[in-house]
Amino acid sequence: MQLAQSPPPSLTISQNFWRYAIPSIAAMLVTGIYQIVDGIFVGHYVGYQGLAAINMAWPITYLLSGLGLMIGIGSGTLISIARGEQNPQHAQRALDHAVFLIATVSIVALGLFVHFGESLLAIQGANHTIKALALQYVQSFGWAALITIFAGAMPMLIRNDDSPKIATSLLIAGALANIGLDYLFIGVFNWQLKGAAIATIIAQSITVIGGIVYFCSAYSPLRIRFSIINIQFSHCWKIISLGSSVLIMYLYASFVVALHNYQFMQYGTELTVGAFAIVGYMMTLYYLVSEGIAEGMQPPVSYYYGAKQPINIKKTAYLAIKVTIIAGITWFALLHSFPRTLIGLFNSDNPALTGEAIAGIKLHLFAMFLDGLIVLATVYFMSVDKAGKALAISVSNMLVQLPFLYFLPQWLGVKGVWLSMPLSTILLSFIVIPMLWIDIRQRCKENTTDIEPLTLQP
DSSP: OOOOOOOOTTOOHHHHHHHHHHHHHHHHHHHHHHHHHHHHHHHHHTOHHHHHHHHHHHHHHHHHHHHHHHHHHHHHHHHHHHHHHTOHHHHHHHHHHHHHHHHHHHHHHHHHHHHHHHHHHHHTTOOHHHHHHHHHHHHHHHHTHHHHHHHHHHHHHHHHTTOHHHHHHHHHHHHHHHHHHHIIIIIISOOHHHHHHHHHHHHHHHHHHHHHHHHTSTTOSSOOOOOOTTOOHHHHHHHHHHHHHHHHHHHHHHHHHHHHHHHHHHHSOHHHHHHHHHHHHHHHHHHHHHHHHHHHHHHHHHHHHHHTOHHHHHHHHHHHHHHHHHHHHHHHHHHHHSHHHHHTTTOSSOHHHHHHHHHHHHHHSTTHHHHHHHHHHHHHHHHTTOHHHHHHHHHHHHHTHHHHHHHHHHHHTHHHHHHHHHHHHHHHHHHHHHHHHHHHHHHTTSOOOOOSSOOOOO
8 A cells, every 4th residue: 555645846845835725724714614604594594692502502512523623633643644754554553543533432422412511501601592592503413423523534634645625625515515504494494503503414424425435435545444453542542642732722712612601691691692603703714714724734744744854844834824924914904994794794683783793803803813823833733743732732722711701801891701812812822932933943953854845755
């Protein structure tokens, strides 16, 4: 068995980065369309209570995608490193253990979602109406945990098998299906949030089935094998440790959104939570772009790490940093300049909701480009097999927000809830950015041979 081909000899560092980054960004945006399209249809057909309900359900269901991405990017990193080392047996071993972990984790997730979903909604302060709507969404995803986790992992596995375009195509097919199904189930059948969940699950099934077909085809040297033979705990743990920082990023996002929901219900109203949902969708678009940039950086950086080319790691990382900063500043400028147009995607007949969302954009999103850099640093350390540092950044990103969310609302009310995340992000960036800078510079002092443009042969 031969591994997927290395980049062509004439490919520069920049070209190789964009070869992965563009499909990865597109894939992340397409993934985000699932969530955003749900919000658009719920906002127009169910109203602000529906937006509040889906925003309270989201921190719970988002964990399923995080589990899938943890397995996908952890095993995908090992596949890319194996490609750099020209070791096809290790690549197949990583895929075998990924499949085993997906099945195992899905069983556990199903039990937790079905039995504790209602309690997790109550913790966020959901009242009877919002809880009933949100529970439709949560329980539907609980029963389909295997599909959602597999759908989160599959694009990462395919991309690290050197087929980023195929991974993106499968995600686009699922996203287009989700749009049509959302209209049918929410707009026509009036199934409310249950309809949104079912539409997403069916769309994710398209990605999963397409991925299985890919790994059974001549396009891939690897094979999906549903077997527990030769499964070793140490290999499972290696995948989990590499991908754990990504899961923590998802836990962080879920945790922070849940805390914001609770605080907005304490210091505001259901309308405030609905506005937070809209602002969250605006933030999600950039967050997905920055995550796409980071994950697009990961395969070449892991490859260069396996091939011992630190100068190429440096050039790729610096390019990713520049793109992340430019994207963040540009998106906030657009949001600040045309807020009503973008908010109108989710709300057309409630001026109070529009006003609250505009205030939220100004207070909540001004430092989001720094959040993108923190995401980039997390994935960078994971890509060079420093799972400990990646995990530490992800955990810190969660913990640093706690004092801000506790004290600022007491002093500033609703405005304090809006300001908690950007201020804590600014504080953490003073630690994370120097960590990233120092690691890249020290790595380049190693006595190794670097190649630019790429000339590694498969």
